[in-house]
Amino acid sequence: MNLPTQAQPYLREIYGELLMDALSHPTPKKMREFKNHTLAIEAVDPMISRIFSWTYEFWAKYDEFVSLQTLQEEASLNRQAEAASLISAIRSSELAPLTNSAFMEGMERAKNLYVEQEVTRFQHMLSENMAKPVDPGQGGLIIPISDAMADLKRIYNFASGTSLSNSSLMISNAPPELRGRKLADQYAQIKLQRDQVEHSIHYQLPFPHFERMRFKPGNLTVIGGFTSHGKSILLRYICYLLITNYGLNCVFASLEMPHDEVKMLFMLLHGNNRQIFPDGVDLPTELFESGTLSEEQEDFLFNIVEPDFEGNERYGALFLEQPNADAQASRSFRLSDLQARVIELENSVMPVHAVFVDYLTLMDPVESEKSRSPAMDDYNLLFQRFKGFLLNHKGKSGSKRPLMGFTAAQISRDGLKEALKRDGYYDISAFGRYSEIEKSSDHLLTMLMTAEKKASGKVQLQHLKSRGGELVLDPHELHVALAYGMGLTELNSRTSDELITELQSIQL
Amino acid sequence: MFSATEAIAEAPRIKADSQCDRCRGTGVLFKKEDGRTLECVCVLKSKALHYLTPMYEHARYHKSVDPAEILKFNNVYFDTYSLTGFKSIVKSTLLNSGMRHTHISISGADVCSTLMNWKDEEQDAKIRALVRVNILIIYLVGDTWNPRSGENLKDFFTKRANENNTGFTWVYSENPIQGDKFKDKYQQLGAYLKIKFNAVAK
Numbered sequence: 172m173n174l175p176t177q178a179q180p181y182l183r184e185i186y187g188e189l190l191m192d193a194l195s196h197p198t199p200k201k202m203r204e205f206k207n208h209t210l211a212i213e214a215v216d217p218m219i220s221r222i223f224s225w226t227y228e229f230w231a232k233y234d235e236f237v238s239l240q241t242l243q244e245e246a247s248l249n250r251q252a253e254a255a256s257l258i259s260a261i262r263s264s265e266l267a268p269l270t271n272s273a274f275m276e277g278m279e280r281a282k283n284l285y286v287e288q289e290v291t292r293f294q295h296m297l298s299e300n301m302a303k304p305v306d307p308g309q310g311g312l313i314i315p316i317s318d319a320m321a322d323l324k325r326i327y328n329f330a331s332g333t334s335l336s337n338s339s340l341m342i343s344n345a346p347p348e349l350r351g352r353k354l355a356d357q358y359a360q361i362k363l364q365r366d367q368v369e370h371s372i373h374y375q376l377p378f379p380h381f382e383r384m385r386f387k388p389g390n391l392t393v394i395g396g397f398t399s400h401g402k403s404i405l406l407r408y409i410c411y412l413l414i415t416n417y418g419l420n421c422v423f424a425s426l427e428m429p430h431d432e433v434k435m436l437f438m439l440l441h442g443n444n445r446q447i448f449p450d451g452v453d454l455p456t457e458l459f460e461s462g463t464l465s466e467e468q469e470d471f472l473f474n475i476v477e478p479d480f481e482g483n484e485r486y487g488a489l490f491l492e493q494p495n496a497d498a499q500a501s502r503s504f505r506l507s508d509l510q511a512r513v514i515e516l517e518n519s520v521m522p523v524h525a526v527f528v529d530y531l532t533l534m535d536p537v538e539s540e541k542s543r544s545p546a547m548d549d550y551n552l553l554f555q556r557f558k559g560f561l562l563n564h565k566g567k568s569g570s571k572r573p574l575m576g577f578t579a580a581q582i583s584r585d586g587l588k589e590a591l592k593r594d595g596y597y598d599i600s601a602f603g604r605y606s607e608i609e610k611s612s613d614h615l616l617t618m619l620m621t622a623e624k625k626a627s628g629k630v631q632l633q634h635l636k637s638r639g640g641e642l643v644l645d646p647h648e649l650h651v652a653l654a655y656g657m658g659l660t661e662l663n664s665r666t667s668d669e670l671i672t673e674l675q676s677i678q679l
Numbered sequence: 680m681f682s683a684t685e686a687i688a689e690a691p692r693i694k695a696d697s698q699c700d701r702c703r704g705t706g707v708l709f710k711k712e713d714g715r716t717l718e719c720v721c722v723l724k725s726k727a728l729h730y731l732t733p734m735y736e737h738a739r740y741h742k743s744v745d746p747a748e749i750l751k752f753n754n755v756y757f758d759t760y761s762l763t764g765f766k767s768i769v770k771s772t773l774l775n776s777g778m779r780h781t782h783i784s785i786s787g788a789d790v791c792s793t794l795m796n797w798k799d800e801e802q803d804a805k806i807r808a809l810v811r812v813n814i815l816i817i818y819l820v821g822d823t824w825n826p827r828s829g830e831n832l833k834d835f836f837t838k839r840a841n842e843n844n845t846g847f848t849w850v851y852s853e854n855p856i857q858g859d860k861f862k863d864k865y866q867q868l869g870a871y872l873k874i875k876f877n878a879v880a881k
Contacts, residue, residue, distance in 0.1 A: 446709065627706075628706050650706065652705050662707060662716055662718050663717055671775060673720060675742045677724045
């Protein structure tokens, strides 16, 4: 790829910033976008390209974003791999069983062996590639002794599967190995964790009033509302958003609505999304359900919308689960079934990032095979276990990778009445039926769609709880395209001048 | 003829026009140019008609009317145009202000009757609405003679001025304020308003 020479420094700066952004706030979408520019980046700065490619491969392989710490560790991995074999030899022969003093002695020997081996490798490499005299004292690949020791200790811990010790001797002249971790290191780790929390990956709704509300991995979001007030609409919409805007893979367990209907609604939601298809044909739900779509609509839906939703590599994948179409039988679907499904998907199909359950209390909360009627505590326990499942989920690589979880909860008629008395403001006590909802959830949202609001295509979204984040204080109205796949939008306001110009253009 | 219902732009039951060519009944428009999602013009039109109330719906709309020339708040404005012309000016002022002001149109007789029957909660709410509304339009048209009308209206103007110092009161009379017919009906009201509120008479 040929680029004008004078443009390269600017491009290098831009790509450098993009790389830093992709690494410090990684999302699958950013990764994919960056990947699409690999050729251009390679032409401008091969180093940026190499760093990124490595990060991308790590992500593609393990579905995890590499941290700076991992980068550093990975950089010394080759050295560690070689030293590990030495440690292994020491452990299995002369010095087993290991004691502290034996270990130190072994380490000293390993260190010498290791350094010796490194020097040899260094000499060999230089003489082979550069045919120049070698002076190991000049550094290069030679690792300082203290670094080598640290590496070996890490390898030992790894090989033995246990930490050496958590004790420390706090006197100034204690040998380093007995002093334990330095306070400065301990603090550095806290700072690192703090930064990771601040800049951790998060997802947000595209509604102007709610953009400071953040969903993070491990979060449980519960959407409350009276029956037919739009809980499922919001669940589907968030799921769709995570798939298309953020490229995440989602599992949607529909325990209330039939599989085909939910699938149709997802497709119509996509087809009627004018941000993605600005010149698309409108797809009314009613025409689909009555089988009266025009040829143009059929062509658009089946040949453009559906292939795009399923095949666009910028999007994540949707797994739609409906355990059983029979409502009575769906009671037997349990959280353990869902867990098994997610693990199965994770191991054989795709990494899973978010789980939606519409809705959780339709599951059978009793895991035991003995039949008994579920008690209130069983449902509370169900919410608790769902939260635990989200937090403790492990990726295919075996490392912890929390999931985002979303579910809905029914608010009683009394709860609705109370809200209507207060100008449509729900109180957190509206979730009082299951106390665990309030405790386990990270976000509590409510939807209010009275007959009056429904007639004008409006629904009111309220944010009642935000664990460790900002709370959106007042409820706000969203527009819901009830007849067109039920997409949600918070309308932007016209400026005063725009409004007056618009009014003057209308026949009034 | 007159409605004391406070008119605001945000009406709850505004529906999109299912036949609208622009939004096809969805009520929203996506603007490709800036990525904003806006309310469709069909909804805006319905809102405007709701805001205007049937009273001004069919009046002529003059796009050139500058509301800043008229809406001098904490003031009382007198007009003696033809009724049709006055309604047209009111409509144009309300729309050209971007529908941001609440307004109530009421006859002088209704104001007096509300004040005199000030007993229950409902009446109390009506009085509060008349006092706090941004633009109050009082029509002194066809009122039957009542010896206390002038005094009652004077009391009301004082109350509104004390409790809502950003309100604008617009009075329409079919008779000139300084004329004998007006004086006969409302006694010293015209002179009082002119002195107290520096009322502009046209």
